[in-house]
Amino acid sequence: MKTLVNFRDLGAYQTVDGRKIKPAKLLRSGQPVGLAENDKEKLVQDYQLRQIIDFRSSSEIAKKPVDSMNQVNYHNIDLMKDVETGNSSLxxxxxxxxxxxxxxxxxxxxGELVxxxxxxxxxxxxxxxxxxQETGAVLFHCFAGKDRTGVGSALVLSLLGVSYDDMMRDYLLTNVLRQAxxxxxxxxxxxxxxxxEQLRALERIMSVDEMYIKETFTKIRDNFGTVQEFASQALDFNLNRQNDLKALLLQK
Structure with a gap:
């Protein structure tokens, strides 16, 4: 993708039991705003994009609304609506x-995101x-596609049975894809x-770090034990629904 920053298809990651995620089913990126027509066409035609899930706030959306695309539904989930950021706003x-x-x-x-x-x-x-979304692909994103999106990706990959190391590699790939x-x-x-110092801080806040996502998994482990139990108890996503996720997204 030439105009969609931090984009990747989560297909082909392998689970610990040897299965692979289906390609063109689960996509992640930064905000799909101001895309070239070729990139829109690629998303709709090659990836069969049918659903965009936007993790941004209403103020972010008002400033940069998502590009409209034929046959693609749109759904907003403001993940940071009530999330604490410490003493200063981001x-x-x-x-x-x-x-x-x-x-x-x-x-x-x-920590707050979970x-x-x-x-x-x-x-x-x-x-x-x-x-x-039984047919076609889902694209989920936030502004930079790194934090809200990064945690969402880590949760899905973990629930599908992808190893922690591969989940971490996908998370840290943001630093390569957002470099320019x-x-x-x-x-x-x-x-x-x-x-x-301000420039170093800006670079830092636009990057990801292993210690950040480790905090997410530490909170899950300390309060729920496993990602599967976290999903069951906190996300209304029990083992039956987790198996539905695997049936939909994993190759047989």
Missing amino acids: GDLMRNGTVDEVDEAMLTVY MNESAQKGYADFLAKIVA DNAKMVAEAKAEGKNA
Whole structure:
């Protein structure tokens, strides 16, 4: 994809029992805004995209509405509606934060995304939408496709039986796929007069780090034991529904 940042198809990841995720079923990305017509056509024709799930807030959507595409349904789930970010908002940290402040805020966010009741309802809705989409592909995204989307991807891959190491590789791939866009943002901030610490903090907040997603899994382990139990207890997604997810997305 030339104009869709941080895009990938989660198909072909292998589960610990040797099965593979079907291609062109589960897609993740940054916000699909201002796409070239060729990229839209590729999504609809080659990937058979039929559902977009947008994890952004209403204010984010108002500023950058998702591109419309033929035959594609749209569903918004505001995951951060009630999520705590610590002492400063992420917007404030992007403008004037320090690296330490960014790390502290991101650890809070990654824990809250699985412990906050509103976020849990959001991910429950997300999983239900995936299972309901029997034909074609689902694309899920947020702004950068890294945090809200990263946790969503980690949960789905884990429930499908993909190894922790492969889940982590997919998560960290964001740092490669967003490299050019992040460098552009940092260059623009430097031109605006941001100091070296502010530029490092901006680069940090637009990246992902293994310790962030580890915080998510630590919260799940400490409070629920396993991702499967977390899904059952917090996301209304019991073992039968988890098996439905596997039947839909895994090759036989």
